[in-house]
Amino acid sequence: MGSYDRIIFPLDLPTEKEALAYATLLSGKVGLFKIGLELFLECGPSIVDKVRRAGNADIFLDLKLHDIPVTVERAVARVADLGVRFLTVHCGESEAMLKGAVAGGAGKVGILGVTVLTSVGADDIRKSGFLPQYAEDMKQLVIKRAVMAHTCGCAGVVCSGHEASVIRDAAGDGFYAVTPGIRPAWEGMGADDQKRVMTPAEAIAGGSDYLVIGRPIRDAADPVAAAAKVAEEIDAGLAARR
Ligand SMILES: O=C(O)c1cc(=O)[nH]c(=O)n1[C@@H]1O[C@H](COP(=O)(O)O)[C@@H](O)[C@H]1O
Secondary structure, three states: OOOHHHEEEEOOOOOHHHHHHHHHHOOOOOOEEEEEHHHHHHHOOHHHHHHHHHHOOEEEEEEEEOOOHHHHHHHHHHHHOOOOOEEEEEOOOOHHHHHHHHHHHOOOOEEEEEOOOOOOOHHHHHHOOOOHHHHHOHHHHHHHHHHHHHHOOOOEEEOOOOOHHHHHHHHOOOOEEEEOOEOOHHHOOOOOOOOOOEOHHHHHHHOOOEEEOOHHHHOOOOHHHHHHHHHHHHHHHHHHHO
16 A cells, blocks of 8 residues: 555535545545545535545545444445445444444445544543543543454544554554544644644554544645645655554
């Protein structure tokens, strides 16, 4: 897999026109395009094929499902024939839900379990009823959820760069660690609403397989040049792994 292939660009945009313009611009410069709720709700499922054609790349559908097992299974079955490479489901509390998602996908879509959002920090965990040990060491919570996802047959998980190496140790190669919350040191944008952040080189060196990078590319003066710089950092991160 080349360094560009590891970049997932989220089309966090409000209209089909803008999304297809970015997909065309970044075609060949990133590995996958992510379609999230904003674009999916605006355009409907037909946007998947339009982005795939404009960007000439695989699609990651980020719907972050979380419901009772049968409801998730039936929803994923509606996605299975869209031809997307990955779909997100929250790991949540239930193995049965994750198993339902995998069953609904019928081997046609890789289910990624979202462990703990990169916008969540120790304070959020403390306030939301988890045992204090999970606020002190969020890795423990992320690992539990990653192991659940692995056991249930998910293709991988979404996690921050801080947890990728422990997930790699626990689940081994072939189970994807997909990492958002990426902020290159050179872009000078700050973390925005992200709390568990890393640079592209750090995340890849730590074992992330794919990086989800939105605003640092989307809002750059030259998005193509920003993607190229990220790819250079990915190469540096891969070299540091060896
Ligand atoms: O599932 C995701 O893609 C996701 C999970 C997560 O824990 N954190 C996270 O930021 N994301 C997504 O990754 C993208 C990050 O965008 P930027 O912060 O602009 O790079 C957004 O599309 C988020 O919805």
